[in-house]
Amino acid sequence: xxxxxxxxxxxxxxxxxxxxxxxxxxxxxxxxxxxxxxxxxxxxxxxxxxxxxxxxxxxxxxxxxxxxxxxxxxxxxxxxxxxxxxxxxxxxxxxxxxxxxxxxxxxxxxxxxxxxxxxxxxxxxxxxxxxxxxxxxxxxxxxxxxxxxxxxxxxxxxxxxxxxxxxxxxxxxxxxxxxxxxxxxxxxxxxxxxxxxxxxxxxxxxxxxxxxxxxxxxxxxxxxxxxxxxxxxxxxxxxxxxxxxxxxxxxxxxxxxxxxxxxxxxxxxxxxxxxxxxxxxxxxxxxxxxxxxxxxxxxxxxxxxxxxxxxxxxxxxxxxxxxxxxxxxxxxxxxxxxxxxxxxxxxxxxxxxxxxxxxxxxxxxxxxxxxxxxxxxxxxxxxxxxxxxxxxxxxxxxxxxxxxxxxxxxxxxxxx
Amino acid sequence: xxxxxxxxxxxxxxxxxxxxxxxxxxxxxxxxxxxxxxxxxxxxxxxxxxxxxxxxxxxxxxxxxxxxxxxxxxxxxxxxxxxxxxxxxxxxxxxxxxxxxxxxxxxxxxxxxxxxxxxxxxxxxxxxxxxxxxxxxxxxxxxxxxxxxxx
Numbered sequence: 001x002x003x004x005x006x007x008x009x010x011x012x013x014x015x016x017x018x019x020x021x022x023x024x025x026x027x028x029x030x031x032x033x034x035x036x037x038x039x040x041x042x043x044x045x046x047x048x049x050x051x052x053x054x055x056x057x058x059x060x061x062x063x064x065x066x067x068x069x070x071x072x073x074x075x076x077x078x079x080x081x082x083x084x085x086x087x088x089x090x091x092x093x094x095x096x097x098x099x100x101x102x103x104x105x106x107x108x109x110x111x112x113x114x115x116x117x118x119x120x121x122x123x124x125x126x127x128x129x130x131x132x133x134x135x136x137x138x139x140x141x142x143x144x145x146x147x148x149x150x151x152x153x154x155x156x157x158x159x160x161x162x163x164x165x166x167x168x169x170x171x172x173x174x175x176x177x178x179x180x181x182x183x184x185x186x187x188x189x190x191x192x193x194x195x196x197x198x199x200x201x202x203x204x205x206x207x208x209x210x211x212x213x214x215x216x217x218x219x220x221x222x223x224x225x226x227x228x229x230x231x232x233x234x235x236x237x238x239x240x241x242x243x244x245x246x247x248x249x250x251x252x253x254x255x256x257x258x259x260x261x262x263x264x265x266x267x268x269x270x271x272x273x274x275x276x277x278x279x280x281x282x283x284x285x286x287x288x289x290x291x292x293x294x295x296x297x298x299x300x301x302x303x304x305x306x307x308x309x310x311x312x313x314x315x316x317x318x319x320x321x322x323x324x325x326x327x328x329x330x331x332x333x334x335x336x337x338x339x340x341x342x343x344x345x346x347x348x349x350x351x352x353x354x355x356x357x358x359x360x361x362x363x364x365x366x367x368x369x370x371x372x373x374x375x376x377x378x379x380x381x382x383x384x385x386x387x388x389x390x391x392x393x394x395x396x397x398x399x400x401x402x403x404x405x406x407x408x409x410x411x412x413x414x415x416x
Numbered sequence: 417x418x419x420x421x422x423x424x425x426x427x428x429x430x431x432x433x434x435x436x437x438x439x440x441x442x443x444x445x446x447x448x449x450x451x452x453x454x455x456x457x458x459x460x461x462x463x464x465x466x467x468x469x470x471x472x473x474x475x476x477x478x479x480x481x482x483x484x485x486x487x488x489x490x491x492x493x494x495x496x497x498x499x500x501x502x503x504x505x506x507x508x509x510x511x512x513x514x515x516x517x518x519x520x521x522x523x524x525x526x527x528x529x530x531x532x533x534x535x536x537x538x539x540x541x542x543x544x545x546x547x548x549x550x551x552x553x554x555x556x557x558x559x560x561x562x563x564x565x566x567x
Binding site: 353354355356359360363370371372376379414415 | 419422423431453454455456457477478480481535537538541
């Protein structure tokens with residue numbers, strides 16, 4: 001088993017070297033090398049993550065926190081060492097603040113049901129923005145319906161930008177919770193979360209940040225941000241699917257009731273009364289995704305081992321290159337042109353429906369997302385049924401972006 | 417697989433110049449189709465003379481496959497009885513989903529849709545309008561707006 005306290009080995013960033021760590025990038029799709037530009041939906045896994053999961057399954061699997069036997073202890077140690085890595089990854093204060101969940105969606109639902117539902121009353125408000133993913137809209141709609149509270153939506157502008165003043169002007173004494181994305185999945189916009197969190201805090205409003213699209217692109221320090229909750233998924237940061245994290249401020253988590261009952265979250269059960277377990281186990285009912293969590297820990301190690309500032313500079317260069325190359329294509333319009341964007345380009349091409357474009361690009365081995373990106377209100381705002389989206393990871397190359405541009409030109413010819 | 421099989425000239429032509437596109441006043445039946453996966457939307461309106469489709473028009477937004485399929489469908493079912501149109505729906509469904517289904521000559525221009533079956537992710541695009549037609553016809557000719565989803 002790998003020790004918790006890893007020596008951090010920093011290496012200079014070399015995209016070709018990084019690519020060799022991702023076995024799937026060697027795949028051919030329809031006779032062409034895969035150009036995987038759908039990282040916003042799910043990123044690929046490096047060999048170290050695949051091997052950590054494999055090693056766990058082959059050598060260490062048992063249920064955790066249950067037995068005195070060797071395997072149970074090994075599995076528990078691996079699972080909990082992943083928690084230690086996540087504490088460090090987002091700079092939480094303590095292990096009690098890192099709750100393992102299925103993903104961002106479950107994390108937000110947990111907060112909606114366990115934090116918001118008990119405190120919301122008729123006339124209270126939950127504030128979100130217009131560019132949220134459905135996972136940061138629907139759980140709030142549900143809890144508003146359950147409690148009689150109102151969902152208030154802060155506007156975006158035609159660049160897909162969220163202006164802090166516009167959001168803050170909607171904060172009032174009835175606002176009990178503010179939730180927003182750190183980075184928009186549909187447009188790439190980086191939101192001014194520091195200012196928004198500070199403004200909410202000053203008014204006593206609880207804050208949740210949906211970090212699903214942020215954690216793989218920028219350093220996240222929850223203490224520095226000052227938010228109450230921060231949610232993210234493993235599979236968008238080179239880890240497995242089916243595991244994610246809810247960071248919560250311990251003070252709030254302590255006060256919140258468990259949201260699911262079962263094993264693991266209890267200390268003692270009689271038919272008269274159940275005593276709940278301490279944090280973080282109070283929120284981890286049932287046997288968790290142990291192998292996925294071990295894989296997520298390995299993904300943190302992978303990121304720790306990189307020269308992250310250099311990797312991020314590479315991603316910024318990819319975004320600049322894609323923006324320049326795509327802007328030259330006649331009839332192509334980039335949707336979402338905020339000044340501060342993560343490495344993602346959403347676009348439409350005159351005369352070519354995004355779905356047809358997706359099929360034509362796939363023929364060239366290029367994977368992009370097409371559709372509404374689980375953000376229908378954003379699509380409605382731009383009066384579009386769908387866009388195509390190329391979202392980049394640290395292993396993407398300039399050549400792949402040039403192939404994307406050539407594929408778009410090919411699609412334009414077919415539909416000319 | 418070959419893109420030319422999917423995007424045949426007939427498909428490209430009907431996408432560029434969809435036939436029977438627009439509103440239809442005083443329709444006897446209508447239905448709306450929606451593909452939540454891709455956001456394709458389609459409104460189908462038709463007039464019935466006794467049991468025969470005397471006029472049919474569609475509106476909405478969709479990809480080339482979805483638009484061309486709807487355009488070709490409206491041409492094909494105009495003048496057909498309700499039963500004939502539903503029978504054609506079954507044939508097209510088979511054409512889109514069954515690799516071994518023969519491409520019968522009587523399908524005419526609709527045979528162009530057979531290229532779709534090599535692209536399983538796109539079958540829903542081609543079948544949306546047909547499901548919508550089936551809903552409109554089975555609502556009994558009265559004005560009804562059942563929302564059809566292909567997901």
